[in-house]
Amino acid sequence: xxxxxxxxxxxxxxxxxxxxxxxxxxxxxxxxxxxxxxxxxxxxxxxxxxxxxxxxxxxxxxxxxxxxxxxxxxxxxxxxxxxxxxxxxxxxxxxxxxxxxxxxxxxxxxxxxxxxxxxxxxxxxxxxxxxxxxxxxxxxxxxxxxxxxxxxxxxxxxxxxxxxxxxxxxxxxxxxxxxxxxxxxxxxxxxxxxxxxxxxxxxxxxxxxxxxxxxxxxxxxxxxxxxxxxxxxxxxxxxxxxxxxxxxxxxxxxxxxxxxxxxx
Numbered sequence: 001x002x003x004x005x006x007x008x009x010x011x012x013x014x015x016x017x018x019x020x021x022x023x024x025x026x027x028x029x030x031x032x033x034x035x036x037x038x039x040x041x042x043x044x045x046x047x048x049x050x051x052x053x054x055x056x057x058x059x060x061x062x063x064x065x066x067x068x069x070x071x072x073x074x075x076x077x078x079x080x081x082x083x084x085x086x087x088x089x090x091x092x093x094x095x096x097x098x099x100x101x102x103x104x105x106x107x108x109x110x111x112x113x114x115x116x117x118x119x120x121x122x123x124x125x126x127x128x129x130x131x132x133x134x135x136x137x138x139x140x141x142x143x144x145x146x147x148x149x150x151x152x153x154x155x156x157x158x159x160x161x162x163x164x165x166x167x168x169x170x171x172x173x174x175x176x177x178x179x180x181x182x183x184x185x186x187x188x189x190x191x192x193x194x195x196x197x198x199x200x201x202x203x204x205x206x207x208x209x210x211x212x213x214x215x216x217x218x219x220x221x222x223x224x225x226x227x228x229x230x231x232x233x234x235x236x237x238x239x240x241x242x243x244x245x246x247x248x249x250x251x252x253x254x255x256x257x258x259x260x261x262x263x264x
Contacts, residue, residue, distance in 0.1 A: 029102040036098035041091030050083035053090055054163070057170060060142035064150045065159055072160045082163045089171070093134070100127055118192065121248075126185045133181030134174045141177065141229045148225045173226075176219040180234050187241030188248050201242050208238050 044053065058071055073079050092099075100123050108116060153159060190196050196204075216231035 026106060029106045033095070033099040033102045036095040036102075037091050040095045041087055044087055044090055044094075050087045053086050054083045057086055057138075058163075058166065060138065061146050061161065061166060063143070064146040069159055071163045071166060073164075074162050075164065078162075078164050082167050085167060093131075096127060096130075118248075122185060122189065126182055129181040129185065130178040133177040133179070136181070136233070137173050137177035141173070141226055144229065145221065145223060145226045148223055149221075169221075173220070177230060180215075180230055181237060183234055183237040184241030184244055187238060188245045191242075191245035192249055198242060198246055201245070205238070209235050212238070 044050075048056075062070070073082075075081075104120060104123055107119070150159065187201060191198060191201060212231040212234040213227065215234070216227040220226040220230050
């Protein structure tokens with residue numbers, strides 16, 4: 001049998017080239033994402049600068065410390081590494097829309113029209129909700145939590161938090177609140193994929209309230225303020241997710257689902 005005949009009978013013949021093309025496109029998308037993060041980091045390194053970024057991040061805590069108290073560095077290299085880590089974190093967050101767009105551009109050609117109507121709004125809304133969660137944590141929660149903690153500190157104790165410990169605390173809180181604000185997206189995806197129905201989500205409401213407070217108690221410091229600040233928005237966002245899921249399911253049906261729904 002000739003080589004041509006064997007290639008025609010081989011179902012995998014010619015599949016190597018498309019696979020290589022996909023790898024090249026993935027590489028290009030990753031390079032563009034890396035360049036976007038690098039450019040943002042380069043700009044932030046000039047203005048406002050790593051030190052100013054850390055001062056901005058530490059402002060909610062410094063505002064609640066006794067007059068004259070500051071954060072300290074217990075490691076020789078901490079004053080260099082901590083602002084650098086914050087610079088990289090800020091660069092990635094600000095470049096996140098570009099990174100997610102590259103992800104979307106990579107997967108979009110393989111999606112159907114109704115799938116594009118499903119994925120693109122979820123990518124955009126999940127990014128926005130994550131930023132809202134981080135902003136809510138920084139501008140509201142931090143001030144209330146640090147004020148609450150300092151109100152219990154004895155006058156004989158001079159607070160001097162370590163900058164590395166503070167950075168770890170901030171990152172943990174940012175991730176916790178950023179992910180907590182993704183509750184509507186999780187609800188929408190579960191309902192759209194048919195894992196749960198809207199009726200089951202409504203019936204699970206009372207259990208979710210308990211679950212929200214348990215999660216808040218685990219991921220936040222042991223104070224009432226931060227736990228309430230995380231649990232209450234999660235409960236509200238769960239209700240928003242149920243409402244949004246009903247609208248989302250209606251407008252992202254596949255053609256086959258629409259035909260099935262319209263048939264008697």
